[in-house]
Amino acid sequence: MTGLAIVGGSYAALNVAASARQHGYAESITILTDEHELPYHRPPLSKGFLLGATDRETLPLRGEAFYRDNVINIVFGARASAVDCGASRIETTKGAFAFSKLAITTGTRARIIPIPGGDLRGVFTLRSLADADAIRAVLPGVRSVVVVGGGFIGLEMAASMAQSGVEVTVLEGLGRVLARVTGGTISGFIEREFAGHGVNLACGTAVEAFEGQNGAVRCVRTRSGQRYAADMVILAVGAEPNVELAEDLGLATAQGVVVDLCGRTANPAVFAAGDCAFGMNAFAGRSLRLESVQNATDQGKAAGAAIAGIDLPNSAVPWFWSDQFDLKLQMVGLCNGSDREVIRGSMDARKFSIFYLKRDRIVAIDSVNNASDNMLGRKLLGRPHSVSAEQVSDPDFNMRSLI
Amino acid sequence: MPRIIFRDADGGIREVNVDAGRSVMLGATMNGVPGIDADCGGTLSCATCHVYVDEAWADRIPPVDEVENDLLENVACERAANSRLSCQILVTEDLDGITVDIPERQY
Numbered sequence: 001m002t003g004l005a006i007v008g009g010s011y012a013a014l015n016v017a018a019s020a021r022q023h024g025y026a027e028s029i030t031i032l033t034d035e036h037e038l039p040y041h042r043p044p045l046s047k048g049f050l051l052g053a054t055d056r057e058t059l060p061l062r063g064e065a066f067y068r069d070n071v072i073n074i075v076f077g078a079r080a081s082a083v084d085c086g087a088s089r090i091e092t093t094k095g096a097f098a099f100s101k102l103a104i105t106t107g108t109r110a111r112i113i114p115i116p117g118g119d120l121r122g123v124f125t126l127r128s129l130a131d132a133d134a135i136r137a138v139l140p141g142v143r144s145v146v147v148v149g150g151g152f153i154g155l156e157m158a159a160s161m162a163q164s165g166v167e168v169t170v171l172e173g174l175g176r177v178l179a180r181v182t183g184g185t186i187s188g189f190i191e192r193e194f195a196g197h198g199v200n201l202a203c204g205t206a207v208e209a210f211e212g213q214n215g216a217v218r219c220v221r222t223r224s225g226q227r228y229a230a231d232m233v234i235l236a237v238g239a240e241p242n243v244e245l246a247e248d249l250g251l252a253t254a255q256g257v258v259v260d261l262c263g264r265t266a267n268p269a270v271f272a273a274g275d276c277a278f279g280m281n282a283f284a285g286r287s288l289r290l291e292s293v294q295n296a297t298d299q300g301k302a303a304g305a306a307i308a309g310i311d312l313p314n315s316a317v318p319w320f321w322s323d324q325f326d327l328k329l330q331m332v333g334l335c336n337g338s339d340r341e342v343i344r345g346s347m348d349a350r351k352f353s354i355f356y357l358k359r360d361r362i363v364a365i366d367s368v369n370n371a372s373d374n375m376l377g378r379k380l381l382g383r384p385h386s387v388s389a390e391q392v393s394d395p396d397f398n399m400r401s402l403i
Numbered sequence: 404m405p406r407i408i409f410r411d412a413d414g415g416i417r418e419v420n421v422d423a424g425r426s427v428m429l430g431a432t433m434n435g436v437p438g439i440d441a442d443c444g445g446t447l448s449c450a451t452c453h454v455y456v457d458e459a460w461a462d463r464i465p466p467v468d469e470v471e472n473d474l475l476e477n478v479a480c481e482r483a484a485n486s487r488l489s490c491q492i493l494v495t496e497d498l499d500g501i502t503v504d505i506p507e508r509q510y
Contacts, residue, residue: 061432323446328470371473371474
């Protein structure tokens with residue numbers, strides 16, 4: 001048997017399949033997912049879905065008609081356990097599948113840090129719809145939650161919980177929230193907003209242990225000896241790529257499954273895309289692994305085209321979004337390595353953007369309730385341009401003139 | 404169930420039905436209509452569900468709000484007076500037969 005087997009069932013899997021078909025791949029396509037849902041939107045899990053504002057029926061990325069029309073098979077509950085490229089065969093909990101091409105879109109899993117009490121009832125991570133269901137099932141009885149980690153998922157969960165009337169504490173190990181992904185100005189703004197909503201936020205705080213009673217978590221103890229009451233803990237300390245299959249094939253490092261700009265690995269039959277993939281990023285000019293919907297989508301499209309025999313290197317400018325309370329945070333580009341932050345708009349009016357400059361070039365824009373700057377960045381950042389800090393900070397300067 | 408008619412850039416036509424209260428975007432994604440990427444799933448973050456609403460219908464839907472306007476400002480294909488993000492058009496029985504044109508690309 002020949003055909004494409006795709007391991008994983010989220011954004012990258014869908015886009016590999018759709019792009020392969022779009023570019024003329026005529027053999028069978030089978031998505032092997034260990035979940036029990038069609039690929040679905042994950043961002044609502046920490047926001048609208050948690051609050052009950054987003055219903056399950058609106059979560060699928062595409063309806064069944066799409067898979068039928070494009071002749072894409074999905075096998076649910078199929079967790080891959082081993083792959084043999086010589087025999088072109090993959091073993092899963094739903095049986096073995098033959099393939100001639102393999103796409104690894106296994107994504108990431110929530111990072112678990114070994115904290116005493118981590119196995120207590122009431123300690124959760126959030127990655128999948130099943131995780132969100134488990135949290136939702138117990139949320140009505142929760143009075144106080146401690147979120148460990150001030151990254152995107154931690155902050156989104158904290159905001160949602162605070163909006164549902166739960167007392168919320170966020171414990172962040174580093175000196176500020178979102179330290180890995182944004183500059184100090186945005187971090188400071190977000191911290192003040194959360195404080196304004198009554199969220200108790202402690203940065204530079206390392207967690208020592210979760211303490212429980214009758215098997216259920218009751219409080220979080222920090223390294224400095226402070227105790228925070230909690231009948232729920234959300235562990236949101238990042239994600240780790242699922243690289244085991246690729247490691248077995250010698251195609252991965254600890255950083256991810258190694259790919260080129262078209263999602264090819266060193267094995268001509270094997271491709272990879274999305275959160276699990278590590279490779280050259282055309283915009284950044286260096287190898288990296290991105291955890292985002294945009295990257296999973298664009299890298300998936302490139303890999304799908306390559307599977308169909310067409311070179312369409314991924315050259316997308318990275319972008320990302322996060323909704324917290326009434327803040328629409330949108331990011332485009334990569335701010336690491338910038339040498340200057342310039343504000344445009346009004347922080348007091350809660351509608352502004354931070355432009356990150358490297359010499360005369362904008363390398364990233366982080367916007368708060370200011371979507372037009374984000375959209376501008378998606379067009380501009382990948383193109384040659386030259387701008388001064390004075391121009392960026394001048395409200396009368398027309399940024400669109402740079403495009 | 405109200406009908407939505409999608410016309411693509413090559414003149415192809417797709418007619419789908421969607422429950423009242425759902426968005427035009429969802430009508431496309433659930434029925435496999437190509438050309439509506441809808442990366443953010445309707446949370447006003449991505450602007451990849453851009454459509455041009457047929458003139459006959461343009462006045463019958465609520466106007467563009469501030470966030471939608473901000474997103475449309477630099478949308479991938481040219482913005483026109485009838486440009487909308489299809490996630491923001493909720494279908495009602497009154498909109499049965501609403502017709503929209505899909506732009507060439509969403510990026």
